[in-house]
Amino acid sequence: MKTIILFLSLLVAGSTICFAQCDKKVIFTTSKTEHLDPSGVVVRTEDEKAVVEIGKSDLTITVNGEHKMAGPIKSNSCNWTVPYKNGKTIIKATLSDDSGSDKNVTITIEGKDGKVTLLFEMEGMSDDRIRVSADKFEEAM
Numbered sequence: 596m597k598t599i600i601l602f603l604s605l606l607v608a609g610s611t612i613c614f615a616q617c618d619k620k621v622i623f624t625t626s627k628t629e630h631l632d633p634s635g636v637v638v639r640t641e642d643e644k645a646v647v648e649i650g651k652s653d654l655t656i657t658v659n660g661e662h663k664m665a666g667p668i669k670s671n672s673c674n675w676t677v678p679y680k681n682g683k684t685i686i687k688a689t690l691s692d693d694s695g696s697d698k699n700v701t702i703t704i705e706g707k708d709g710k711v712t713l714l715f716e717m718e719g720m721s722d723d724r725i726r727v728s729a730d731k732f733e734e735a736m
Contacts, residue, residue, distance in 0.1 A: 617673035617684070620735040623647040623704075623713060625727040633722055645727060647702075647713060648735070654688045654702070666690040666697070679732055680709045 628641045648655040655665040666689045675682025684704040691697050699718035704711065711729040 617671070617675070618651055620648065620650045621679070622731075622733050622735050623649075623711070623727075623729040624731040625713070626730050627727065629726045631724040631726055633724075635724075637726075647727075649686065654686065654690065656690070662693060664690040664692045664698075675706065677706075679706055679711055681706050 623646070625645045625647070626642065628643050628645065629637045630639045630641070632638050643659050645659075646655075646657045648657075649668075651668075653665065653667055655663065657663045668686055668688045670685075670687045672685040673682075675684070683706070684702075686702045686704070688700055688702070689697055690700050701716045701718075703714040703716075705714070711732060713727050713729065715725040715727075717723075
């Protein structure tokens, strides 16, 4: 009986830690952007710095310190066995760019063996998906 209680306590604690990390504001910094065709093949690579800030209800992407897109998160599915090491988050958001144009975007953040990648897919642009690998990850206060 004590073993069962201990196991359940550890399971609840682990689940709470994984869920809690999904509600925190996080910042990803990247230095290389890969453009993919519909089959996932890299068609071009660009050296550019991007900062992706994800909060509870909003998302901001800044490229090379000047081009900025921001907007509200419409849905967020979060499942990490080890916070930002192994797991996946899928975010759907509507982002506005510098010109005021709105775009619906799906961002898949995936961690495998400690490497975190972000895949951006914009509605109506299936021929150009963007993938970046996180060089740096930090939780913001």
